[in-house]
Amino acid sequence: MSASSASPGIGAGHHRTPLELTALTAGAVFALVGIVGFIPGITTNYSQLGFAGHESGAMLLGVFQVSILHNIVHLLFGAAGLLMGRTVTQSRYYLIGGGAVYLVLWLYGLFIDQGSAANFIPVNTADNWLHLALGIVMIALGFVLGRNASHSRQP
Template sequence: MTNAMAHSRGRRNPADGRAPVRRAAATVGVIFLVIGVLGFIPGITTHYGDLYWAGHDSDAKLLGLFQVSVLHNIVHLLFGVAGLVLARTISGARTFLVGGGAIYLVFWLYGVVVDHASAANFVPFNDADNWLHLLLGVGMIALGLLTTRGLNRR
């Protein structure tokens, strides 16, 4: 019972030697890498011929739902690399999850405020992206905080 409690408080899991926050950051990083790569695969990305470098005119949609551009896919890839690099340490992993979550909340706010048909929507974002960004932001922050709970009390 004490092992399970220690694990839930951010201590190392004897099974793999990595703190939960590090595993969470690495997992999120891998997910971002996969999403970034999938954005460049025709079929998984519909209207692939309409994939532009950037801008609201890019009609390509990942899984037929999320509006993407080359720039948008690169952002996912960069977040993935950052997640894997920062997952090497507990503080880096927490920074990635909490800081990255905050950035995704800014993306959500930007997507809500900006007219999707305007040149200001340069990444681009659509309504599905906005909902996903909100969930990612809240989820990443929660992961960063919950998986490091109790670390400072030791």
């Protein structure tokens, strides 16, 4: 298939927009976080890594509570960014939708008892602050870069 017959956003002649590059970068970072969550040393208390729940004592970078489920979610979220970062429209959906998901996770983390079974992901206070920041930044980038990208070309 030649680049001219490829679908928009995919092909040798495609120049990535800042919006697409941002979604791809975010996806790559989330995937990397999912991977390093399984590496002893980068993840402290690795022997306490549980599948899910607040009992998992593993801490990514010694700060963020993680579990196998938490790492898998990061890997899947990263894969979504790498796949959706190929077009303007999907990149915008990824950043705005993903940011909304992180704001919901932030609210979830605020309202649950972190020592209860409701904390199945698991999250701690550091996770909550990071989720708030990620939500705000991703949504802002989706809107700002999406507005500029939609003026230049459609997917």
